[in-house]
Amino acid sequence: MPELPEVETVRAGLEAHVVGRRIAAATVGSTRAARRSLGGAAHLEQVLPDAVVTAAVRRGKFVWLTLAGEPSRGPAEPAESAGALLFHLGMSGQLLVRQDPGEAPPRHLAARLTFTDDGVLDFVDQRTFGYLALDALVPTADGGPGGDAGAGSAGAVLPVQVAHIARDLLDPTLDVPALVRRVKLRRTTIKRALLDQTLASGVGNIYADEALWRARVHPERPIAAMAPVTIRRVLDQAADVMRQALVQGGTSFDALYVNVNGASGYFDRSLAVYGQEGRDCPRCGSRIVRLAFANRSSHLCPRCQRAP
DNA sequence: AGATCGACCTGCCCGC
DNA sequence: TGCGGGCAGGTCGATC
Known part of the structure; x- marks a missing residue:
């Protein structure tokens, strides 16, 4: 989970x-x-x-x-x-x-x-x-390598093994415009960048697919072909979907039990594409498809998310 | 330096 | 019923 x-x-x-x-x-x-x-x-x-x-x-x-x-x-x-x-x-x-x-x-x-x-x-x-x-x-200079975040950015105290992990998308001190610029320099596809924990952390396969669907961007879209404003939209959607998931996951730990089973609350109801192969896109009704991706899968709506 | 691939595990589900 | 293959929310280290 x-x-x-x-x-x-x-x-x-x-x-x-x-x-x-x-x-x-x-x-x-x-x-x-x-x-x-x-x-x-x-x-x-x-x-x-x-x-x-x-x-x-x-x-x-x-x-x-x-x-x-x-x-x-x-x-x-x-x-x-x-x-x-x-x-x-x-x-x-x-x-x-x-x-x-x-x-x-x-x-x-x-x-x-x-x-x-x-x-x-x-x-x-x-x-x-x-x-x-x-x-x-x-102490680290800032979130992650290349964390150029510029003058005056407060560093963080991190375990050594976490020092290379960038600030996550729900970190209030995350410099989003700087992140967009760093993403834009990458010569890869948008989903790979979303999953790269040295750019911004926290996103995994589920929320990457959900964010790309919300932003109407195909996962194989090359960064080079994307306008900064589109990159920004994808990142904002990723933060949004994780924030919404967090609200639902937060309700499920009560008593003396740290719940790691948030799946029950959130999954069935709110996922638009992840694990929804063959179902209808909630936005346009087209059939959701699954693509092989780096030894795992991508889920998307072929109509809302046009292939590059 | 940056990007990609395989390795690391157990368990479950599907098809034969 | 049993077995093989594929698949599952991630990261790291070796390679190109």
């Missing part, structure tokens, strides 16, 4: 239910899930206990917990300088907060944090493209 709106729903759930709690123990059962954490699973298990979660932060599809009081840093380091516990949900990752963990661990449990109050945070990941990693927080 996880594109920006889903990850933001998870982040909000972590903020509500995990921030302020102290980790008592960490169990990382999957070495693969820890593959991007220096020192691997054993180091995570050793270092996380006693850390207090101070914030839940997101950029694009990455979310991290900032930690204070991480003991292995040693007494010389001020507590505030402790690192971040970074998560990427990959294709199938879930973060689930439970007050009562129950007996049987969930299928595909990759890691579990137990808090001092006995509640747990489970990282569950069926396809194992996701991961968790302890990472250092570093």
